[in-house]
Amino acid sequence: MTADPARVLVVGGGPGGLEAVLALQAQAGDRVRPALLSAEPHFTYRPWAVAEPFGLGSSVRVDLAAFAFERGVELHHGAVRAVDADAHRVHTDDDALDYDVLVLALGARPSVAVPGALTFRGPQDATGLRIALRERAHHHGARVAYVAGRSCSWPLPAYELALMTTTWGRREGVELDVCIVTAEHRALEAFGEATSGEVADLLRARGVALHVDAPVESYHAGCLTLPMGGTIPADLAVALPALTGPAVEGLPGDALGFVPVDDLGRVEGLDDVYAVGDMTARALKQGGLAAQQADVAAAAIAAGLGATVPVEPYDPVLRAMLLTGEAPVFLRHPAPPAAPRPSSTTEAPWWPPHKIAGAHLAPYLATHAELLETVTADAR
Numbered sequence: 001m002t003a004d005p006a007r008v009l010v011v012g013g014g015p016g017g018l019e020a021v022l023a024l025q026a027q028a029g030d031r032v033r034p035a036l037l038s039a040e041p042h043f044t045y046r047p048w049a050v051a052e053p054f055g056l057g058s059s060v061r062v063d064l065a066a067f068a069f070e071r072g073v074e075l076h077h078g079a080v081r082a083v084d085a086d087a088h089r090v091h092t093d094d095d096a097l098d099y100d101v102l103v104l105a106l107g108a109r110p111s112v113a114v115p116g117a118l119t120f121r122g123p124q125d126a127t128g129l130r131i132a133l134r135e136r137a138h139h140h141g142a143r144v145a146y147v148a149g150r151s152c153s154w155p156l157p158a159y160e161l162a163l164m165t166t167t168w169g170r171r172e173g174v175e176l177d178v179c180i181v182t183a184e185h186r187a188l189e190a191f192g193e194a195t196s197g198e199v200a201d202l203l204r205a206r207g208v209a210l211h212v213d214a215p216v217e218s219y220h221a222g223c224l225t226l227p228m229g230g231t232i233p234a235d236l237a238v239a240l241p242a243l244t245g246p247a248v249e250g251l252p253g254d255a256l257g258f259v260p261v262d263d264l265g266r267v268e269g270l271d272d273v274y275a276v277g278d279m280t281a282r283a284l285k286q287g288g289l290a291a292q293q294a295d296v297a298a299a300a301i302a303a304g305l306g307a308t309v310p311v312e313p314y315d316p317v318l319r320a321m322l323l324t325g326e327a328p329v330f331l332r333h334p335a336p337p338a339a340p341r342p343s344s345t346t347e348a349p350w351w352p353p354h355k356i357a358g359a360h361l362a363p364y365l366a367t368h369a370e371l372l373e374t375v376t377a378d379a380r
Contacts (some may be wrong), residue, residue, distance in 0.1 A: 005033040012105030013038030016277030016290035022360035023298035031305040035074035047355035054168040059375040082251035097250035108278035110241035111157030116219035117237035137174040145234035151242035153285040167325025179209035191333040263313035296309035319357040
C-alpha cells in the first residue's frame with residue numbers, strides 16, 4: 001500500500017517560498033503534496049526596483065494564482081497569526097491550516113534606519129526617489145548620499161543606486177556629487193577582500209566617494225550625523241531600511257524577532273518546522289541566499305520522506321548582479337574552486353543571469369515569461 005503524500009505547507013510568496021515549492025516538487029516528487037499560503041496575491045521581483053528611478057528597468061511580478069495553477073499546488077491567502085507546532089496547524093486571521101511539514105518563508109519587515117532620510121525599501125519608493133533626484137538636479141553640484149547603516153543586512157542596493165545616479169546625471173547633463181556612506185569596513189565586504197577592492201576601483205572610476213566605518217545615526221539640516229559628533233554633508237540622503245523579524249506567536253525569536261534555525265533550516269525546538277530567508281537569524285538577507293536555504297530544507301524534507309537525494313548543510317555561495325547603469329557586474333563569493341574566472345566579471349557566471357540566483361526559481365521564471373507582468377506605479 002502506498003502512503004499518502006505528505007502535506008507540506010509553504011508559507012510566504014517571496015523567493016524563498018517559491019523556491020521551496022519548486023525544490024520540493026523536484027526532489028520529493030509524489031511523496032509531497034505542497035500547498036502555498038501567502039499574505040500577498042503576487043510575487044514581486046524586487047531587486048530590479050533600484051533601476052526604476054532612472055528609467056533603466058521596471059519591477060515585474062507573478063500572479064501567485066497563476067503560479068499555483070501551473071504547478072498544481074493549493075493556494076491559500078492570509079497572513080500567519082500563530083503556529084501551533086504541537087497540533088501541526090497554522091492559524092491566520094480567518095482560517096486554520098493543517099500540515100505534516102511546515103516551511104516558513106515570511107521575510108522581514110522594513111523600517112526606518114536613518115531618521116530624516118528618504119528610506120528606499122523597493123518598488124514602492126522608486127517614484128519618490130525619482131522625484132527627489134529631479135528636484136536636486138536644479139542645484140549645481142548637489143550632494144546625494146546613499147546610506148547602508150549598522151542595521152542593513154544587504155548593502156548592495158546602495159552601491160547600485162549610487163552608480164546609477166552617476167549614469168543618470170551624465171545622461172541628463174546634471175552635475176551631482178554622489179557618495180556611499182556605509183557601516184561596512186570596506187566596499188561590499190561580504191564578498192571578500194579581492195571583490196571589495198574591485199568594487200572600490202569601480203566607484204572611483206565613476207566618481208562615487210566611499211565613506212566606510214560610518215554608521216549614520218540621523219539626517220538633519222543637510223548633514224548625516226555620525227557617532228562622536230562627526231557629520232557628512234548631503235542635500236539628499238537615501239537610506240536602506242532596517243529589518244525586523246515577523247515575530248509570529250508560537251515561533252522562537254531573537255531580540256529583533258528573527259527565527260533561529262539549524263544548518264538544515266529546521267526551527268530550533270520545533271518538530272517538522274523549517275524556516276528560510278530573511279525571517280531567519282542569519283546575518284545576510286538576500287533573495288539568492290533565501291533560495292539556497294529553501295533548497296537545503298527541501299532536500300532534508302525529501303530525504304525524510306524516503307527520497308534518495310543528497311542532504312548537505314547550508315554552505316552559502318553569495319552571488320549578485322551589481323547594476324551600474326552600464327554593463328552589470330557579476331559578483332561571487334567564494335570564487336569557484338580552481339576556476340580562472342575572477343570573483344567579479346561583466347560576463348554572467350551563472351545561468352540564467354537573474355539577480356535572484358535560485359537553482360529552481362531562476363530557470364522557472366526564464367521559461368515562464370508568460371507569467372510575468374510589469375509592476376505599474378498604481379499597482380504598488
